[in-house]
Structure formats: C-alpha cells, structure tokens
Amino acid sequence: MPLKIDVFCHFFPPRYWQAMLEQAAGSAYMQKRVRGIAALHDLDERFRLMEPHEDYVQVLSLPGPPIEAFSSPDKAPELARIGNEGMAELVDRYPDRFVGFIAGLPMNNPDAAVREAEHAITQLGATGVQIYTNVNGAPLDQDAYLPLFALMAEHDLPIWVHPSREPDVPDYRTEERSKYDIWWAFGWPYETSVFMARMVFWGLFDRFPNIKIITHHMGGMVPYFEGRVGYGLDSLGRRTDEAEDLEARERLQGRPYDYFRRFYADTALFGALPATECGLAFFGTERVLFATDFPFDPQGGALFIGETVRVVENMTASAEDKQAIFEGNARRLLRLRLPD
Structure with a gap:
C-alpha cells in the first residue's frame, strides 16, 4: 500500500492563529469560514480525523486568508516568520504526521518575501513556498517578484499557488459583489487559470526553465479548456489590436499550450473523479500530486x-501511475522528512 503524502493541506500554528485573529479583526475575507473549522487550529481534532487513514501524512501550509490581505507591508514579514516557525516546530514534534511544510510569505513586501523564503528554506527546512494568484488584486507578472521566482528556481523547490478572489469582486459590472459564493466556486478556478496564463505570457518558463509551480485544484479551468489554451491561444494577437498581446506571443520560444503543461497540479477536487482524470490527461502522471485540501470540507x-x-484508487491509471501520484512525485520533487 503506497504512502499517501497530502501535499496541500492547511493548519494555523498556535502563535500565528492568535496573531492573525488580532490583526485580521477588521477583515471579513474568509474569516467566517476559517474560524468555524476546528481542525485548522486544534491538533487533537486534526489527529482524530487523520487517525482512520492508514499510511497518510501531511505537508503543512498556512490557510487563507493571505497574509497580505489583512496585514500591512511592515507587519506582514513578522507574521510570516511566526507562521513558518510554528509549522517547522510541528514538523519537528510530529514527524509521523507532518513530513514537511510550505513557507508562507509577506507578498505585499516583495523584498521581505525573498528574505523570508530564503530563511524558511535554509534555516527552517521548508520544502517550498506558497503564494496566491494575486497580491491584493495585483498580478504577479511584475519585476518586483522576479527575485522570488529566481530564488525558487535556484533552490529547485516548488512554488505552491493558491487561488484568491474576494466576494467584493462582482461577476457583473452593474453589481457591487459576487453573489451566492460564485466568487469562490467559479472565481477561484478562474483566478488560477488567469495566473497560469499571465506566467506563460510573461515568459516565466523561458526565464527559468526548471521552475516548478504546483497549482491547487488541478490547475483550475485549464485542463477542461485544453483546446482554447492550445489552438485558441495560438491565435493570440488576432482578436484585438493590442500590440502587447502579439508581442507576448512572439517572444515565447514555444507554443502557449506547451508552457501550460509545464505546471504541476494536485488532486484537491473534492472527490470529483472525471475532473481528476481530465487533469491527469492534461498534465501527465509525473506532474500530478496527491492533495485533499484538508480540512476544508463540509464535515x-x-x-x-x-x-x-x-x-485516485479508482481512476483510469496504472498501479505505477497511482503510486507516483500518492507518493512518488512528492518524494522526487520535495525535500520531505519521511519515516524510514
């Protein structure tokens, strides 16, 4: 039976949980959701829920909201450090439960984000970093964030990408908010897809050929829209008169489609078998990792x-492919503290 390495699940270390509650007092984004899930901050409850599952371990990451969503640029670096130290302590204390952690970053302070990533990797043992699809609504294809991508390429460790879109981003220009949780159900997969496209046309993979980016929720909408990101985006620059679009397409060394397939993706799709098989067909076995989004489920x-x-056990794939998804790819890509 393969070890099941859950590479994208969430927890609030105690000191970070308290600091977040103090700083986020005036922020509503995701607060109602995270405060209502005990396993996000209660270790006893978390272990109780993990116990029934044999050969199951977790890689920890901080839950939303993003640090930059509620903490100022001068305070966010300290908060990120508290969170990362807390996760490192949990990995040290419970090696049979937690085999690694992903560093949180103060992305509203790009210089501090690079320093914190370096510290978390070299001093605390992080196996990568987590960013969100935007920084308080701003895109990441900006020069200010190039040093972070360069650092992660140098360390040859992944960047985990979590979607972020707030309810106050309306679905129609005539309205003031997104209704009925549409901002989450459809907005988050859209955010992930937009982030991926912006990285592709920014030329990120040409700059850093070995960069590793793990997209949450199986790459958002991208696998389902394979034809649009393939033949559709081959025609970029022919639908508008914007010179920027045509220039972006022409400076790429390959087809946009080929770059989209260089992302990695996880299986956190809330138990959707057809969607998982669609993502597996698009990204390929070697780029899909097991993840559950624990503990964000209705129970x-x-x-x-x-x-x-x-x-994963029931999808159309060989036993070798399933082994790779459950543990092989994580062992290959991540620096984990696995039991002997």
Whole structure:
C-alpha cells in the first residue's frame, strides 16, 4: 500500500492563529469560514480525523486568508516568520504526521518575501513556498517578484499557488459583489487559470526553465479548456489590436499550450473523479500530486481524505501511475522528512 503524502493541506500554528485573529479583526475575507473549522487550529481534532487513514501524512501550509490581505507591508514579514516557525516546530514534534511544510510569505513586501523564503528554506527546512494568484488584486507578472521566482528556481523547490478572489469582486459590472459564493466556486478556478496564463505570457518558463509551480485544484479551468489554451491561444494577437498581446506571443520560444503543461497540479477536487482524470490527461502522471485540501470540507476535515483516496484508487491509471501520484512525485520533487 503506497504512502499517501497530502501535499496541500492547511493548519494555523498556535502563535500565528492568535496573531492573525488580532490583526485580521477588521477583515471579513474568509474569516467566517476559517474560524468555524476546528481542525485548522486544534491538533487533537486534526489527529482524530487523520487517525482512520492508514499510511497518510501531511505537508503543512498556512490557510487563507493571505497574509497580505489583512496585514500591512511592515507587519506582514513578522507574521510570516511566526507562521513558518510554528509549522517547522510541528514538523519537528510530529514527524509521523507532518513530513514537511510550505513557507508562507509577506507578498505585499516583495523584498521581505525573498528574505523570508530564503530563511524558511535554509534555516527552517521548508520544502517550498506558497503564494496566491494575486497580491491584493495585483498580478504577479511584475519585476518586483522576479527575485522570488529566481530564488525558487535556484533552490529547485516548488512554488505552491493558491487561488484568491474576494466576494467584493462582482461577476457583473452593474453589481457591487459576487453573489451566492460564485466568487469562490467559479472565481477561484478562474483566478488560477488567469495566473497560469499571465506566467506563460510573461515568459516565466523561458526565464527559468526548471521552475516548478504546483497549482491547487488541478490547475483550475485549464485542463477542461485544453483546446482554447492550445489552438485558441495560438491565435493570440488576432482578436484585438493590442500590440502587447502579439508581442507576448512572439517572444515565447514555444507554443502557449506547451508552457501550460509545464505546471504541476494536485488532486484537491473534492472527490470529483472525471475532473481528476481530465487533469491527469492534461498534465501527465509525473506532474500530478496527491492533495485533499484538508480540512476544508463540509464535515470539517472528515470527508475529503477518504474521497480523494477513493478517486485516485479508482481512476483510469496504472498501479505505477497511482503510486507516483500518492507518493512518488512528492518524494522526487520535495525535500520531505519521511519515516524510514
């Protein structure tokens, strides 16, 4: 039976949890959701939910909201340090449960984000960093963030990308908010897809050929829209008169489609078998990693571990492919503290 390495699940270390509650008092974004899930901050509850699942371990990351969504540029670096130290302590204390952690970064302070990434990797043992699809609404294809991508390429460790879109981003220009959780259900996959496209046309993969970016929720909308990111984006520059679009397409060394397939993706799709198989067909076995989004499910963490395991075990793939998804790819890509 393969070890199941959950590469994208979330926890608030105690000191970070308290600091976040103090700083985020005036922020509503995701606060109602995270405060209502005990396994996000209660270790006893978390272990109770993990216990029934054999050969199951987690790689920790900070949950949303993003640090920059509620903390100022001068305070965010300290908060990120508190969170990363807390996750490192948990990995040290519970090696049979937590085999690594992903560093949180103060992305509203790009210079501090680079310093924190370097510290977390070299001093705390982080196996990569987590960023969001935007920084308080601003895109990441900006020169200010190039040093961070360069650092991660130098360390040859992944960047985990989590979607972020707030309810106050309306779905129609005539309205003031997104209704009925549309900002989350459809907005987050859209955000992931937009982030991927902006990285592709920014030329990120030409700049850093070995860069490794793990997209949450199986790459958002991209696998389903394979034809549009393929033949559709081959025609970039023919639908508008914007010179910027045509220049972006012409400076790429390959087809946009080929760059989209260089992202990695996880299986955190809430137990959706057809969607998982679609993503596997697009990215290929070597670029798909097991993840559950624990504990963000309707049962506070009790549901999606088993559902995601069931999906991987039942999808159309060889035993070798399933082994790679459950553990092989994580062992190859990540610096984990695995039991002997």
